[in-house]
Amino acid sequence: MILGSIGVSVIISILLQLIFGTFIIKNKLKPFISVFLGLGFGVVCFYYDAGSGFKILIDYLVQGFMTGATAVGLYEMVKK
Numbered sequence: 879m880i881l882g883s884i885g886v887s888v889i890i891s892i893l894l895q896l897i898f899g900t901f902i903i904k905n906k907l908k909p910f911i912s913v914f915l916g917l918g919f920g921v922v923c924f925y926y927d928a929g930s931g932f933k934i935l936i937d938y939l940v941q942g943f944m945t946g947a948t949a950v951g952l953y954e955m956v957k958k
Contacts, residue, residue, distance in 0.1 A: 886923075889940070890915050892947050 894912055897903070903911065926936050 886916075886919050889943065890919065 890912065893915060894908075897911065898908065922936060926933050
């Protein structure tokens, strides 16, 4: 993807924080969830390279997700 492996790692970290902050998950399962999210992003990247229509959709979804995550971070920073 355009973000590269570092950008995807940031997205996975944000998603993990959202998941682990919302649901009670045993520590033993957390690495497996992280690996499956990484595999999911790998599959998305595979299809991302295959089709231009899907590529445009994923670009906008990632940009929207990162904008939303940034907005939440700024809101939490100002709130305190």
